[in-house]
Amino acid sequence: MNEVNLIKYYNKFNEDKRLKTKHGRVEYLTAMKYIEKYLKKTNNPKILDIGAGCGAYSIPLSEKGEVTAFELVKHNLKVIEKNDKDRKIRLIHGNAINLKKIEDNIFDIVLLFGPMYHLISMDEKLNALKEAKRVVKKGGLIFISYCMNEYAVITHGFKDGYILNEKEKLDKDFKIISKDDDLYSYVRLDDINYLKMQSGLKRVKIISQDGPTEYLKKEINSMDEDTFNFYLNYHYSICERKELLGSSRHILDILKKM
Numbered sequence: 001m002n003e004v005n006l007i008k009y010y011n012k013f014n015e016d017k018r019l020k021t022k023h024g025r026v027e028y029l030t031a032m033k034y035i036e037k038y039l040k041k042t043n044n045p046k047i048l049d050i051g052a053g054c055g056a057y058s059i060p061l062s063e064k065g066e067v068t069a070f071e072l073v074k075h076n077l078k079v080i081e082k083n084d085k086d087r088k089i090r091l092i093h094g095n096a097i098n099l100k101k102i103e104d105n106i107f108d109i110v111l112l113f114g115p116m117y118h119l120i121s122m123d124e125k126l127n128a129l130k131e132a133k134r135v136v137k138k139g140g141l142i143f144i145s146y147c148m149n150e151y152a153v154i155t156h157g158f159k160d161g162y163i164l165n166e167k168e169k170l171d172k173d174f175k176i177i178s179k180d181d182d183l184y185s186y187v188r189l190d191d192i193n194y195l196k197m198q199s200g201l202k203r204v205k206i207i208s209q210d211g212p213t214e215y216l217k218k219e220i221n222s223m224d225e226d227t228f229n230f231y232l233n234y235h236y237s238i239c240e241r242k243e244l245l246g247s248s249r250h251i252l253d254i255l256k257k258m
Helices: 004-010 015-020 023-039 074-083 114-118 122-133 149-159 191-199 213-221 225-238 242-247
Strands: 046-050 066-071 088-093 105-112 136-145 202-208 248-257
Touching: 015 023, 023 105, 023 136, 023 202, 023 213, 023 225, 023 248, 046 122, 066 074, 074 088, 074 136, 105 202, 114 122, 122 191, 149 213, 149 242, 191 242, 202 242, 213 225, 242 248
Parallel strands: 046 066, 046 105, 066 088, 105 136
Antiparallel strands: 136 248, 202 248
16 A cells, blocks of 8 residues: 555545435445444444544544544644544554554454555455454454445446556456555455455455445436435345346445454
């Protein structure tokens, strides 16, 4: 992962704005639905948000437990601090592959969302997952979000028309080959299963976080609220269906430390 390029990118890109669009809300609301489901089982939970961005998850979750926001981009931490009116959230600057500022076995829930998009190699991703495992309590949960290979090939490659100009970025099986200075990396289900196995964590659920939403972005963003809410109910009804997992833009993997 090229930290300099990533910091420059997020100093300009407004992730919160994306999550407030209708299509972005599907991704966000799905994650929150499952997080809140498991939070109900824990009194005064301790939550770690690794790659917290501008606090899209940290700020609302601070009303439900004790939140630590861990973030690489200092500008993002300042945004969280500004918007955290009651100063509830502990802020830590650092890289997801090294949580040396955090003790072992102290969190009930760990969120590992953005880092898995941007850590390029499988070794980096595994290091981040092992660090998340180290700081979560026994019996605690880690929520991991990944960017999926087929979404990128279908949309950026075929739909947007870049496939022939960028075919050198694909291997013979149409897997995207990400380089060290790329901003994003993409995975398939076998990669996600490999990381789960190597980390020694147990899967609770694996979910299609946005399902077909990103393919229908224009149509969803133009929906009225009644139609959008009906679409949300449809999405929730199919998001755990195994046959739909690989085509989603994002996968949410929920793992447990045994």
